[in-house]
Amino acid sequence: MKRLVFLIISIFFGVQAFAQTTISGEVHNEKKQPVYNASVMLLRVTDSLPMAYTFTDEKGHYQLVTQSEEAKLLIAVYGFNLKRQFKEVENKTQTVDFTVQEEALQLKEVSVKSEKIWGGNDTVNYVVDAFRDTTDLVIADVLKKMPGIEVKDDGKVEYKGKPISKFYIENMDMLQGRYNLATTSIAASDVASVQVMENHQEVRALQNIQFSDNVALNIKLKENAKGTFALMADLGVGWADSLQYEGSLTGMYFAKRNQFLGTLKANNAGINLVDNENVTVYPMASMVEPSAPGISGVRHTLNRSQGITLNSLHKLKNDADLSFNLLVGSDRNRKSSKSHTLYLLPDDTLNLVERMQSLETARMLEGSINYNLNKDLDYLTISLTASGHRNWGEGLVDNGELIRQEENYQSLCAKANIHWIRKSRRDPESGIEFNSTTSYGTLPYVLQVAPGCFPEVLNDGEDYPMTLQNIVFQSFKSENFLRFLTSVVWKRLRIMPYFNFSMEEQALNSSLIGQNAEGLTLQFAENQFDNEIRWHKYQPAAGAYFTYDRRRVNVTLMVPVQLRYLQLDDRIVNGSDPQIKVLSQPSLSFRYDFSHNWKVSTKIATYNNTPSLRTLYSGYILQNYRTLSHYDCPLADTYGANGSLTFSYKNVMKYAFGDFSVNYNRYRNEVMYAQSFEGNTMVINAVEQPSWGDYLSVSLYAGKGFSWKKLNINAKCSYGLGRSPHLVQNQVAIYYNQGWNANLTASIAITDYIFFNNKGSFSQMTSSLEGFNDDSQPIVSLIDNANLSVVLPFGLSVTPSVEFYHTRSEECTDNFVLLDCSLGYTFRKVKFSLDVNNILNTDSFIYSYYSGIYGYYSAYLIRPRSVMLRVRLKVI
C-alpha cells in the first residue's frame, strides 16, 4: 500500500515537474543598475496574450512560473519611461536577463467630454475648454459663448444682465476696474475656468455682516500659463481711404505673488485708447458735434490713437496687495454727420437740420496706487488716483448758416480713499469701520463760436464775428463714514450705529464776451453774462443699520437722520442765505432664497437731490452755439423713491439662468426748467413750480446653454413707460415716453468646423404730449449681426459676417447692410488674418431716437471699405 501511495505521488510530482517552467533573471539599465518595479510578462507567442506576470524587486530580479506547454514563450519587459523589450525563448527553466533603455512615456490622449458648468449656491464655474473653439483668440471671445454671461463691445462683462463689480485674475484684482484690458489680452487657451461669484462681499471682515448683491468674476489660469512671462504682438496694416494700421504689444505675467500686464498700442482703425473712467468734472458747455451711434466703435471712429498701460500687483509679506496702474493715451477723432432734431412743443414742432463736422484731440495721463489688506479681522485699503485730460476740438455746423466752433479744456482730477476695519479679537462679531473718500477736480474750459451767436440778446440785435465763453469749474468732495460693527444681536438681528459727514464745495467762474470785426473785445451787458459763484454743502448724519441674516433670508434696513447745510454764494448777483434742512432717507432691502434655484429680492429706497452748481448759475452761459442758459431760482430739492422687485433663477446643472425684475421710480421737483425757443435758439430758465414724474420698467433676462452643438442663447427684453413734466413756452407739458427693447444673442457649433453667432436687437419707442393730438409715429429699430466661421484644412478659416440695420421713423424708413469677411491662416503659433470690412462701402449710419421732448435723427459718416492684414504671434 505504501508503495502504491509513493508511486502515485511520484507520478503526480513527476508530471508537475515536467509541466512547470521557471524563468528568472535580472533587469538592469545600460549603466548596469538594477531596474526596480519593471513589469515582466510572459506572453503566448501566437497571439501575445498574457500568461503570467511579475515585477522586478529592488535588485532588478524577477521570477516567472508557467505550466504552459507551448514550445516557445515570449517575455516582455516594460515599465514607466522604459523602452519595451521582447525576447522569444524556449519553454524551459532558464535565466533570461534584460538590459533596458529609458524612453519617455508617450500616450495617445483621450479628451474627457467635460461638464461645461458646475457650481454651488453662489458660484458658477465655466470650464473654458468646453466653450472654446479654434476661432477664439482671447478670453472675451469665449465669455460671449457662456450662458448667463454677456460681453459688451468695449470688453466689459455682464452676468445675467448685470455688470460685474470686480474682476480677479487668480483671485487678485490688479486692474482696478479697467479689466477689459485683460479680457481682450489673455489668450483663451491659457484660461482653465471662469468663476462667477454672486452676492460677492469683497471685504472679508464684512462677510456675514453686510449683505452684498454684487457679482464678481475670477479667471483661473492653466498651470502652464502661470509664472511665465508672455509677450504677444498684434500687427495690422491695410487701406481704407488712406493707410490703416493697428499694432499692439502686450506683456503678461501672472504668478502666485506677482502679476503684471502692460500694453503698448497704436492704431488708426477705430479703437480709442483714451477713456474718462476716473474723471469727476465735466464741461458745462460743448461744441455741437456729430453724436456717435451706439454701434461698435471700429465701425464709425475715424481716429488716430496711441496708448500705454502698465499694471502690476505685488503680494506683500503680510498678504496685502500693492498695485500700481499707469495709463497714457492720445486720440484724434474726426466726425461727420447730418442730423435732424425735432422738438415737440405744445403749440408747434421745431425742426432743426444740421450738417456737422468736427475734429477732436484728447490726451490723458492717469496713475493710481492701491494698498489692500483683506483679512478676517482686519481690512485696510488705501488708494490714490490722479488723472489729467487735455482736449482740443474744432467743428463746423451748417444749418443754413455756417458756424465755426472751437473748444479747449483740461481737467485734473484726484481721488483718495481710506477704508479701514478692525474687528475685536475677543468677539469677532464686533468692530469698527471707517471709510473716507476725498476727491478734487478742476476744469478750465473755453468755447469759441463764430459768427457771434444770439446777437438779439447779447449785442442789441447787431451781428458780430465771434462769441467767447470762458468757464472754470472746480469741485471738492469729501465723504467720511464711521460705523460700529456691534455684536448687539437678538435672534440674528444686528444693529449697527453709524455716523457720516460729507462736504461738497463747488466754484464756478465764467465770462461771456464777444469780439468785433476789428478783433477787439466786446463786453456784453455788465454782470449778466458772468458768474462768480461758490456752492457749499455740509451734511452730518447719524443712523443705524438693522440687519437680519439667516441662511435663506437677508433683510437690511438703514435709517439715517441728516442735517443739511446748503449755501449758494453768488458774488455778482446777491448771495443767498444758507438753507438748513433735516432729512431722512431710509432704505430697505430684502432677499429670500426660495430654493437652490430661485431667489427673490426687493429694494425700496428714498432719495433727495439738490441741484449742483451746474444748474444754479445766474449769469448766462453759452452751452453751445444754439443754447444760452441761466438759472434763476432759489435752492430747490428733488425728492424721490424707487423700488424694485427681482426674481432670479439659476439651474447650473441645466445651464439655465433667468432674471425678472420690475422697477418703479417716482420723484417730485420743487422747480421746473423752462425752455423757450427764439428761432433756432433755446433759452433755459428755472422757475418755482412743483411737479412730479415717474418711470416704470420691466425687464426679463433668460440664458440657456445646451450640450447639443454647444448651443447658447441669451435673451433680454425690457419695457419702459415714463411720465415727465417739462415747462415749454411757459406751459407745463406732460410727455409720455414708452418703449420696449428685445435682444437675442445665440452661438452654435454646427459641426466641429462650422460656428455661427448671431446678435439681434429690436426696439420701438414712442413719445407723446398729454392733451395734444397724438399722431407721432414710433421709432422702430432692428439690428441683426450674424457671422459664420468655417475652419478649413491647412490652418485656414473664413469668417463672413453681415450686419443688417432697419430704422423706421416719421421722417424716413431706412435699411442698410454692412458686410465683412475675414480670412484666417495659422502657421505654427502665428495667426494671420485678412479682414475686409464694409465690403459694400456703405457711407453713413442712420439712427433715430426720442429723448424727453425731442426726437433725433442722424446720418453719421462711418468708416469706408477697408482691407487689413493682421498678424498675431507670441513673441516670448
Next chain:
Amino acid sequence: MTKNAHFVLLLIFAVSRLALSQPPVNLDEYKVLDQSRFIVTYEVMMTKDSLKPTEHKFDRLVLMVGDSISTCYSNTMHRFDSAYTIRCAHKGRDSYQGLRHFVGENGDVWVPDVYKYYIKKQMTVMHRMEVPGNFVPVYLYEEPLDLMDWKVSFETKEILGYQCFKAECDFRGRHWTAWCTMQIPVQDGPWKFCGLPGLILEMEESHGHYAFRCIGIEMRKKPIVWCNSVDYQSCTRTDIVRQMEDYHADWNAYVRRVFPGIIVRAKNDGSFEKVSVGEKKVLPYNPAELE
C-alpha cells in the same frame, strides 16, 4: 435655561439630509508630493441601495499618476473643495455650502481619496464622513498596495484605442473584472485597484453594483499635492467600516452621538420636525467593500 430657549439654541444646529456634507479642504495650503506624468479620468457607477439595483449614481474620478506617487480623487469633491478655497480667498457670500449642491441629478460622491506610494508599497486612504456641518476631522488610514490577488486571462478588448487584457480578483466580498492595458505601463487603476502590469481602464463588479470606466487620458504635468490645512485623524479601516455601518443602520442615532444636542431636524421643505429619541432612520448600505 427654559426648555423653549434650549429649543431655539438647538435650532441653529438643526440638520437635514440636504445640509449634510463632508468637511471641505482648502486647496491653497498644500505641499507638493510629486508631479503627474499623466491624468486619467474615470466615470464611476454606484448602486447605493442593493434592493434597487437599477438605480445607479455616477461620479467622476481623477487619477493623477506621478513617478513615485499617484492620487485618485472624486471630481465632485474636488469642485466642492475648490469652491471652499475660493471662499477662503474672498470670504464672499458663497459661504459654506453642502456638498450636495455640487452633485447633479444622477450624481453622487465617491468618498475616499487614495494616495498610492509606489516605492513604500503603501496607500493612504483619506475618508470624509458625511455629517452635518464641517465639524469633524478627515480620517486617514493606511493599507498595503498588494491587496488584490489577480488572475489574468486570455480575453482581450479594445478600450479607447488601447488593447486591454482581462484580469479578475476577489476583493473584500466582491468579485471584480478588470481590463488592463500594457500600453500604459503603470501598475495603477481607479480607487484602491492596482497591481496589474498596466493601467486598469475598466473595472466591473459581478453584480453590476459598481463599475469604473476610463473616459479620458491626458499627458499633463500637474502637482500632486497634500493639503496641510486639514484636521487629519489617523484610524484603521475597521474604524471607518464601523462608523459607516452605524451611520447607515440608524442615522438619527449616529447624528445624536456625534452632536449630542440635536433634537430637531429640518425637513426638505424647510420646516422642522422633532426627532424622538426612539425613532430610527435606516439608510440603504451597499458599500464597495463588503468585508
